[in-house]
Amino acid sequence: MTVLAAAIALVGSLFFALGAALQQFEAAGSAKPGLLALLRRPRWLIGGASIVAGGGLHIVALGLGPLTVVQPMGVASLLFALPLAAALHGRRPTREELGAAAVVAAGLVGLVLMVPESEGPTRLGPDGVLVLLGVAGIAAVLLWAGARVASPAWRAALLATSSGVLYGATATLMRVLVDGGWNWWYLLALPVPTLLALMMLQRAYAVGHFGVSFASLQVADPLTAVAFGALLLGEPLPTGAAPVAAALLTAAGTVALARTSPLEARNDLA
Template identity: 85%
Template sequence: MTVLAAVIALVGSLFFALGAALQQFEAAGSAKPGLLVLLRRPRWLIGGVSIVTGGGLHIVALGLGPLTVVQPMGVASLLFALPIAAALHHRKPSRRELAAAALVAAGLIGLVLMVPESDGPTGLAPTGVLTLLGVSGVAAALLFLGSTAASPTGRAALLATASGVLYGATATLMRVLVDGSWNWWYLLALPVPALLALMMLQRAYAVGHFGVSFASLQIADPLTAVAFGALLLGEPLPTGVLPVAAALLAAVGTVALARTSPLEARHDPA
């Protein structure tokens, strides 16, 4: 069952990578990467279906195997996404680009394996939900404002990080709902950070530095979820030097990606 879970998680990562690459291809270089525009593009919609499929397979894998096996397979989506995105833009990823992605993946694997598992159900009071939405919203707004004055590489990283923060808030709220703290207005609040995250991510993709955007998203999302889990749900945090080293490794890989990932744009025929 563990081998089956690993295989399903790996296939899920491939679907997630394909979806991200397709959506970035449609958004890259777009002057107006708004959702209403992108929703009219079949390839972008196919990318969305692929991402949902990948997420579903990841959930199935978590039901079949241990977290320590499934989560590292999910991180592999970065290594899949770069070659797929490069192929869509009619180029080959460089060795340095892939090596940088491998550093990010290694750092993320180290982080997810060192996060202690939570015991028992989680609960969140209404004030906690408001805090969750408020903190993530303010953080995303500050990152968005910072992106307006940044270089293209910095803009892609900051926008994707803002998206990751909002997705991390979404994941935290979803975990509370799944664990039994069911409340109809919690359910109504759930789409707010999710939609804002999707909008931020498309803006990041529109810049054209896919490797930087995708790596920043993959780092910010789990770190935000872990932080909210500790602050609002009382979940344990990883301790010691190793988690810090893993985070630094992921950061170094992202900086390396920023230097090696080319600026890409989708050129529509006239």
């Protein structure tokens, strides 16, 4: 069952990577990548369906195997996405890009696997939900503001990080919903960070530096969920020098991607 879980998670990562590459290809170079305009693009919609399929396969894999096996397979989507995105743009990924992505993936796997498992049900009151949405919103706005004055590569990174923070808040709220400790209006709050995250991510993709934007998303999403878990749900954090080393490795890989990820834009935009 463990081998089957790993295989399903790996296929899920491929679907997720393909979806991200397709959506970035449609958004790249757009001055204003609005969701309404992107919703009229068939490839963007196919990308969204592929991402949903990848997420579903990841959930199935988690039901069949341990997190320590499934999670590294999920991080592999970064290594799949770079060649797929490069192929869509008619080029080959460089060894520097792939090397930097491998460093990010290694650091992120280390960080995720060092997070202690939570025990007991997840509960969050209305005040906690407001704090969750408020902190995520403020962080996202600050990152968005920083992106407005940054160079293109760092603009993509900051916008994607903003999206990752909002997706991390969404994941935390989803956990609370699944565990049953919620009020009916939690369902009304859920679409807010989700839609804002999607909008921020398309703006990051529109910049054109796919490698750094996708890596930043991959890093920010789970780390934000872990941070909110510790801040609001009382979950434990990893301790010692190993998490620090993994974090530094992830940061170094992201910086390297910002320097090596090429500027990509379509020349057939409507």
